[in-house]
Amino acid sequence: MQILQPPGWRRPSGYSNGIAAEGRLLFIAGLVGWDKNCEFQSDDFIDQTAQTLKNIVTVLAEADATPEHITRMTWYIIDKQEYIARQREMGEVYRKVIGRNFPATAMLEVSALMEDRAKVEIETTAVVPHS
Numbered sequence: 001m002q003i004l005q006p007p008g009w010r011r012p013s014g015y016s017n018g019i020a021a022e023g024r025l026l027f028i029a030g031l032v033g034w035d036k037n038c039e040f041q042s043d044d045f046i047d048q049t050a051q052t053l054k055n056i057v058t059v060l061a062e063a064d065a066t067p068e069h070i071t072r073m074t075w076y077i078i079d080k081q082e083y084i085a086r087q088r089e090m091g092e093v094y095r096k097v098i099g100r101n102f103p104a105t106a107m108l109e110v111s112a113l114m115e116d117r118a119k120v121e122i123e124t125t126a127v128v129p130h131s
Contacts, residue, residue: 001071001127014091015105019071021127026063028124030076031055032115040117045082046089048119053097056124067098069126073105076121080109 004018005011033048033055034040042048057067077083083090103125113121 001068001129012102014094015102017104019104021071021129023127023129024063026060026065026069026124026126026128028056028059028126030074030121030123031059032113032118032121034115034118040115043117043119045077045079045119046086046093049090050093050097052120052122053094056122057097060124060126063126063128065126065128068101069128070098070101070103070124071127072103072125074123075105075107076110076113076123077107078110078113078119082119083107083109 002020003016004020006017009017031052033042033051035051040048041051056070060066060069113119115121
């Protein structure tokens with residue numbers, strides 16, 4: 001995987017401007033912060049984010065992939081102000097579950113998600129290098 005960082009551009013914090021990779025592509029649906037039984041254990045934004053990230057890691061494992069294979073994430077959140085206010089906690093949870101891999105990322109504030117209790121939904125793309 002190659003991080004695409006144009007010369008002279010300020011390095012982004014917590015994501016990459018672009019990623020170049022070759023290998024087997026994995027496309028993970030928009031996942032939310034519920035457990036394996038599709039039940040929410042918390043209505044807290046950070047708790048749901050942690051569970052969503054754990055769900056992504058679990059799906060990656062089905063393809064013998066790990067978080068370091070993630071090349072792109074699209075986050076949908078329902079409250080931009082809560083995200084901003086809790087960015088430090090968010091970073092801690094992200095690094096604990098995903099590590100220090102910072103893929104190309106987009107984040108959008110939306111008025112609602114399909115699951116009424118969901119506070120965050122994340123789509124993920126990963127590339128597993130050919131052996």
